[in-house]
Amino acid sequence: MDIDSTEPKLRVEGLTFGYGAKVVQHDVSFTVSGQSIFAIMGGSGCGKSTLMKALIGLLRPSAGTIHVGDIDYWAATEERRTEIGRRFGVVFQSGAIWSSMTAEENVALPLRMFTSLDDASIRALAQLKLSLVGLDTATSVMPAALSGGMRKRVGIARALSLDPDILFLDEPSAGLDPISARRLDDLILELRDGFGMTVVMVSHELPSLMSICDDGIFLDADSGTAIAHGAPKVLRDSCKHPTVHAFMTRQRPPDEQVQPAEGSHGAG
Amino acid sequence: MTAEPLTGRGWTARIDAVSLIIHLTGDWIARLDTGAELGAVDRIVEAIRSDGATIKTIAFDTTALKQWDSAILVFVLALRQAFKGEGQTLDEAGLPPAARRLLALTGEPVSADPIVVRANLLARVGRPLIRLWASGLDVMTLVGETVLRSGAALRGKVRMRGADLLSCMYDAGIGALPIVTIVNVLVGGILAFVGAVQLRKFGADIYIANLVGIAMVREMAALMTAIVMSGRTGGAYAAHIATMQGNEEIDALRAIGVPVYDYLILPRVIALTCMMPLLFLYGSAVGIFGGFTVAVSMLNISPEAFLEQTRASVAGSQILFGLVKSIAFGTLIAIAGCRAGLNAGRSAADVGRAATTAVVIGIVGVIALDAIFAVCANTLDF
Numbered sequence: 001m002d003i004d005s006t007e008p009k010l011r012v013e014g015l016t017f018g019y020g021a022k023v024v025q026h027d028v029s030f031t032v033s034g035q036s037i038f039a040i041m042g043g044s045g046c047g048k049s050t051l052m053k054a055l056i057g058l059l060r061p062s063a064g065t066i067h068v069g070d071i072d073y074w075a076a077t078e079e080r081r082t083e084i085g086r087r088f089g090v091v092f093q094s095g096a097i098w099s100s101m102t103a104e105e106n107v108a109l110p111l112r113m114f115t116s117l118d119d120a121s122i123r124a125l126a127q128l129k130l131s132l133v134g135l136d137t138a139t140s141v142m143p144a145a146l147s148g149g150m151r152k153r154v155g156i157a158r159a160l161s162l163d164p165d166i167l168f169l170d171e172p173s174a175g176l177d178p179i180s181a182r183r184l185d186d187l188i189l190e191l192r193d194g195f196g197m198t199v200v201m202v203s204h205e206l207p208s209l210m211s212i213c214d215d216g217i218f219l220d221a222d223s224g225t226a227i228a229h230g231a232p233k234v235l236r237d238s239c240k241h242p243t244v245h246a247f248m249t250r251q252r253p254p255d256e257q258v259q260p261a262e263g264s265h266g267a268g
Numbered sequence: 269m270t271a272e273p274l275t276g277r278g279w280t281a282r283i284d285a286v287s288l289i290i291h292l293t294g295d296w297i298a299r300l301d302t303g304a305e306l307g308a309v310d311r312i313v314e315a316i317r318s319d320g321a322t323i324k325t326i327a328f329d330t331t332a333l334k335q336w337d338s339a340i341l342v343f344v345l346a347l348r349q350a351f352k353g354e355g356q357t358l359d360e361a362g363l364p365p366a367a368r369r370l371l372a373l374t375g376e377p378v379s380a381d382p383i384v385v386r387a388n389l390l391a392r393v394g395r396p397l398i399r400l401w402a403s404g405l406d407v408m409t410l411v412g413e414t415v416l417r418s419g420a421a422l423r424g425k426v427r428m429r430g431a432d433l434l435s436c437m438y439d440a441g442i443g444a445l446p447i448v449t450i451v452n453v454l455v456g457g458i459l460a461f462v463g464a465v466q467l468r469k470f471g472a473d474i475y476i477a478n479l480v481g482i483a484m485v486r487e488m489a490a491l492m493t494a495i496v497m498s499g500r501t502g503g504a505y506a507a508h509i510a511t512m513q514g515n516e517e518i519d520a521l522r523a524i525g526v527p528v529y530d531y532l533i534l535p536r537v538i539a540l541t542c543m544m545p546l547l548f549l550y551g552s553a554v555g556i557f558g559g560f561t562v563a564v565s566m567l568n569i570s571p572e573a574f575l576e577q578t579r580a581s582v583a584g585s586q587i588l589f590g591l592v593k594s595i596a597f598g599t600l601i602a603i604a605g606c607r608a609g610l611n612a613g614r615s616a617a618d619v620g621r622a623a624t625t626a627v628v629i630g631i632v633g634v635i636a637l638d639a640i641f642a643v644c645a646n647t648l649d650f
Binding site: 099100111114115116117118120121124125128129131132133134136142143144160162163187190191193194195196 | 297298299300301306337338341342345346366367369370373374613614615616617
């Protein structure tokens, strides 16, 4: 664990990205400081997951830079990028557990591929990661027999297998019941504190955002860029932008307010 | 008390009155394989056992510890496991606070061995037999359903989308023409070559036309087209339906009450059953063309003589025989493909397995069915 790790982990400047000629977001800039939990917020379809793809190296941005530590990520050679990428842990939205392997094999695969550890150590590490996410009894279970929440946990255990510097999570609590979602939030906090990781999460689950995120960015689909920066709590309490305010307080945007009609049946 | 120092990579242990203090030093990074070596825990256990009963607690000193990650957690968990039920207690207060938080998450180590129930001989023999019987019944049901629903379809009482049927027909018909052409032209040409070598010995070169014509129409066109279609279309049906299964698309159809059979399977079975005889006729023609090309260009047979000989030898009844076979093959391949897809599991590997099953059953089934046809034709003197 690094002691001096609160300095910026990720520095994004003027990032423009999209698919082909279609620009999803332009001119996005932000800094993620070490050991923080950083939220990428915004409505459905605004490009949150696409931004994450650019951050983890799956999608080359069309303009702008991403600095990981001191290194300009997309200017680096492919080998260097792979090396940096190994220090990332990524949890995909659906878990993306490899269906032909048991939970333990899923977690062990990165260790087998990228370390020279012996089999016993790899198994011990894989078991450890599974027990950290509360799945010590499910090691030899095939993914098909796991519930959605458990798959997500296996996904987190797999992302943790190489003790990453930065953990990326795409919608970690989507599709979970409130109690499981709360437990997952606690787990993310514990893991961040324990391992001293930096966490970047894509989310639009308000309770998660409020309870665990230290900082964040709000992407807007209409203007195609970031319209607010700051911790979700701060944005909720003091951001004046109508879209952000509506999002954070779970209201309709001002231009879609339904006027209560007289004699209506309580709808709206 | 032993005088020799107990030490290993990244740690030294010191005995202080009734406690063993493990000093952790340097970096403990799992992926770099630093920290305690394999077997360190065993040595510590050994040392304590050999010491008799004086040591009561095991503690940690991490003042000289630099960077650490999971390596420490694995080490501590192994110690916990080793001293569970022994007389000593593990005092984890000396560990870094962050490590203790993580250890708190892991809880008690639980054995994760799956429960294996050993089956006796009767069960081991009986289960596959029951499964075989069940899958036999399954096939029967599918065939029966095909007959019933096709009847309903003829009376226009089936909830099937016309667009689906057309796209299946396009895919199983025009879409398959290139590969059917290549395979049948080559088979026709090969037959001509093989025949020429033998027939020339008797000066019966002209009978190459009979050989190619009868073989293509009676056997090869139907068989080769069926094998190609089994790999191409049967496999595709299985993969498509199996993927839908994995995405819960089939559950969604069932949930809103769409009859899966009518909606998914019937269009495919009808499409392939209708297209196979057409492909067979086309395959026969291009196969004979392949034989014709080889015979005329390489074996010095005049085009007129070849065509005349073909016309005289290939009777209508042989074409009919081929047609009937190709219809049966088409139905078989489509049902095998759809069944493999419907019975598939829900993972990515299951999609591959379903496609393999569809192709294997399709090809083996087609050849077996062809053999049955041959025996029947022989008995009936057809």
